[in-house]
Amino acid sequence: MDDKFLIHLEIAEKSYGLWIDRKDEQLARDAAKQIRNKINQYRQNFAQSDVDVKDLLAMVAFQLSMSNLQLEDKNDTSPITDKVQELTSELEKYLKDK
Helix, strand or coil, rough: CCCEEEEEEEEEEEEEEEEEEEEHHHHHHHHHHHHHHHHHHHHCCCCCCCCHHHHHHHHHHHHHHHHHHHHHCCCHHHHHHHHHHHHHHHHHHHHHCC
16 A cells, blocks of 8 residues: 655745655654754844855755764764674683683
């Protein structure tokens, strides 16, 4: 059963039709809202100058990408996994020698 459906999201005063999984609807709407909020923040910061919406979108994309990369670094479990493997090897060696 195909559980995709069409929703319309407004980003930077333009409507986009997207086919998404029904389970992802709220996530998609929240993401669009987050983008709109960040665009509005940048508009307020640059209210004195005439900033093109493409520039605002570029700044939002950059900020969200930076946040995403920071979260990836926080969720990187490879140092922990490496340490566990090292300790496991030491423990196995110790038990084998006994």
